[in-house]
Amino acid sequence: MKFAAIxxxxxxxxxxxxxxxxxxxVALTVLSYFGIVTFGGYEESADGVTESYATxxxxxxxxxxMFVLGIxxxxxxxxxxxxxxxxxxxxxMANLAxxxxxxxxxxLSCIVxxxxxxxxDTDLVIIDLYSMAFLREMTPGTLGEMxxxxxxxxxxxxxxxxxxxxxxLVYWRLNKAGKWIFSLALxxxxxxxxxxxxxxxxxxxxxxxxxxxxxxxxxxxxxxFLALAAxxxxxxxxxxxxxxxxxxxx
Numbered sequence: 587m588k589f590a591a592i593x594x595x596x597x598x599x600x601x602x603x604x605x606x607x608x609x610x611x612v613a614l615t616v617l618s619y620f621g622i623v624t625f626g627g628y629e630e631s632a633d634g635v636t637e638s639y640a641t642x643x644x645x646x647x648x649x650x651x652m653f654v655l656g657i658x659x660x661x662x663x664x665x666x667x668x669x670x671x672x673x674x675x676x677x678x679m680a681n682l683a684x685x686x687x688x689x690x691x692x693x694l695s696c697i698v699x700x701x702x703x704x705x706x707d708t709d710l711v712i713i714d715l716y717s718m719a720f721l722r723e724m725t726p727g728t729l730g731e732m733x734x735x736x737x738x739x740x741x742x743x744x745x746x747x748x749x750x751x752x753x754x755l756v757y758w759r760l761n762k763a764g765k766w767i768f769s770l771a772l773x774x775x776x777x778x779x780x781x782x783x784x785x786x787x788x789x790x791x792x793x794x795x796x797x798x799x800x801x802x803x804x805x806x807x808x809x810x811f812l813a814l815a816a817x818x819x820x821x822x823x824x825x826x827x828x829x830x831x832x833x834x835x836x
Contacts, residue, residue: 592667592680596659600688607651608695615642615699619710641724644699645714645739648692652743656685656750661758664826674826682819685747693739697732700725714739719801734804741811748818755825 660681667677696714703712704725713724716738717731726732757765783790800810 588672589676589680591670592663592672592677593683595666596663596681596684597687599659600655600684601691603655604651604688604692607647608692611644611647612699615703615710615712618642619706619708642710642712643714644696644712645693645716645735645742648689648739649743649746651692652685652689653746653750655688656747657754659684660751660754660822678823678826681751685751686744689740689743689747690736693736693743696736696739697729700732700735715742716804716807719807720804738804738808738811741808741815744815745811745818748815748822752818752822752825755822759825 660678663681664674664677667680668674672680696712699712703710704727711725714735716735717724717726720734721731726735756768760768783793800806
């Protein structure tokens with residue numbers, strides 16, 4: 587089983603599961619339109635008149651889906667690939683290619699939803715990460731803005747996918763005691779960082795300046811997400827170099 591075979595196997599599953607997620611999002615959007623479910627809202631004032639809008643977010647469900655997909659798919663692909671004659675690198679790269687293509691297809695599908703929903707002229711607004719950060723009206727109006735929404739969503743999805751792949755492979759490599767230690771260390775590191783940021787003005791200033799830079803321009807945000815994705819995948823790749831390929835029950 588070489589690259590193409592692994593890619594086809596994984597991509598078929600990605601298309602099926604991604605299609606299910608898309609259908610769920612469409613169903614939730616329709617339910618939101620009829621007021622059966624709600625996901626939040628905002629108010630906008632114009633000429634002294636305040637209007638209330640219900641919102642529907644597509645980016646974060648896709649990001650969460652890609653994070654989970656990264657966790658559950660990489661081990662299976664590594665096992666199947668190696669058991670059928672493909673190397674670790676081939677198996678890893680085939681999985682990576684599928685994750686990139688799936689993230690891109692999911693986020694490009696939002697353009698279709700934006701176009702169709704704009705024709706209905708409802709009080710339900712479909713938003714995403716890019717529109718919340720950079721568009722005052724919350725909804726992309728031009729094709730260029732919609733493409734930027736898709737690119738930002740793809741970059742965010744890849745960052746979280748890489749995190750999922752990395753965590754899955756790291757936990758796969760560790761024994762039971764190591765998993766406990768690693769989990770506790772992650773939580774402790776997060777708590778210590780928050781405490782340090784609130785205790786030291788220079789650190790709080792650096793963190794604030796960084797986030798201000800990230801949301802200053804779409805390019806900054808996309809570069810940050812892609813840099814995180816590259817870092818996570820680099821760690822994951824390093825883990826696979828000597829990672830024991832264990833049975834599915836491990």
